[in-house]
Amino acid sequence: MISSNSPNRLRQLMQQVGLTTYKALSEATGVSEKQIRKLRRGQIAQMRVETLEKLGRVLQVSVGELVGIGEQEVVSGRDEVGELRREYDRLQAQLLQQRQELWQEFQQSSVQVLESLLLQLPTAAYAAQQNPQAPAVKLLPLLRPIEALLQHWGIEAIAAVGSEVPYDPQQHQLMEGTAAVGDRVRVRYTGYRQGDKLLYRAKVSPVVS
Template sequence: MNSSSPQNNPHLLQQLMQRVGFSSFRALGQAAGVSEKQIRRLRRGEVAQIRLETLLKLSQVLQVSIAELLEIFIPSKDQSREGKPQNSQLTYELENLRQEYNRLQQQLLQQKQALQQEFQQSSLQVLESLLLQLPTAAYTAQQNPQVPAVKLLPLLKPLERLLQEWGIEAIAEVGSEVVYDPQQHQLMEGFAEAGDLVRVRYTGYRQGDKLLYRAKVSPLSHH
C-alpha cells in the first residue's frame, strides 16, 4: 500500500483490518489494547499525535511493521490534503517519531544480544567441568585403551543437569526394550510395526509435549 491523503485513511485501515479478520474499529482497539480515541486519530492521519507504544500495539495486531504503518497513514511528503505544503511542526513531530522508532529498534536489538550472551554464559557455567575435562579424558582414553569408559560417566553429570533445567527428558534409556511407536522412534534397520518390541540404540528427547529428537531403535530380531 502507498501513502495516502487523510480522507482515505479510514478505507486503508479497513483494508488492513479485513486482512486480519477485524470487522469493526472497536474490535481492533480491544485486540490492541488501545482507546477508540487513538483509533480515531489513526483514521484521521494524526499519526504524530499517537504514542509510539500505541503504534507498536496496532502494528502487531494488524500484522504490519510500524514502518509500513507510518508510510500508509502519514500524508504525502510534498502536500497535504488541500494541496498545500505540509505543516512544518507536523513534519518535525513525524521525524521525531521515526527517530524514536529507530532508537527503540536498536535498543531491542541490543537487549536481544545481551540476553543471548547471558544465556550462553549461564549454559557454559553449567557445562564448565564437561568442557574442561572431557577433551583431556578423551585424549587419555586414546593413549590408554585399557582405561575403563565408565570413568567418563561422571563428566556427563553437568549435561544431565542442564537438560533437567531446560525441562528436556530422554524418551527411553539406551539398551531398553520398548514398544515401537513411529511418532517417537526411528528405525535404524529392518522392519517393525507399531506395537512391536524394539531396542533403543540412541535415545531421543522431548521438552514437555514437544518432540525434539526421535529415539533410534532396531527390531529385537536383529540382536
C-alpha cells in the first residue's frame, strides 16, 4: 500500500499497473480525463461512486483509498506551487543581484575611462574661475553634465579644488613636502568616493603659514 505521506500517490499507483499518463488511465478505465482531473483536484464529492469504482478496479485500490488519494493530490499540488514560488523568488533575487553587479562594473569601467578628465578638469575649472579672462574658462560648461552623471551614480568629490582641509592620509595624497594627520593642506586635484568606497584620493599640498 502506498503511504499517505507519499507525493503524488495517483501517479505511483498508475505506474504499478503500467500506466504512465492520465490519458492512458482514462482509456484503461473508461473514465474521462475530466473526471480524472476532478480526482487530482480533490473534487471527490463531484464524482459518482461508479466512476470511483472503475478507477479503483484498474488501480487495484478501494474507493476509500481513492478519496485519500484525491486529498493527497491537492496537498501535493499545493506543495509544488509553493516550491515553484520559492524558486521564482530565488531567481528574481539572483537576477536583481546580477543586474546590480553589472551596473556597478559598468560604472567602475566608465570611471576608469574618464579618470584623466575627472581628475584634471576640476583643477582647470578652478584655475579658470580665478582668472575669468583665461581660455580655460570655456571648460566650465563641460563640468555640468559630468557633475550630473557623477551625482546620479552616487559619486561625490572628497573636497573642492583650492579648499583647505585637515590632512587625512586615508583620503589625501601629498604631492610635495610632509604633513602630519590634522595639518592644514590645500586640495590641488580633487578625489572621489562612491558611498563608503574610495575611488581616488585627493592630491594635496601642505599649507605654508
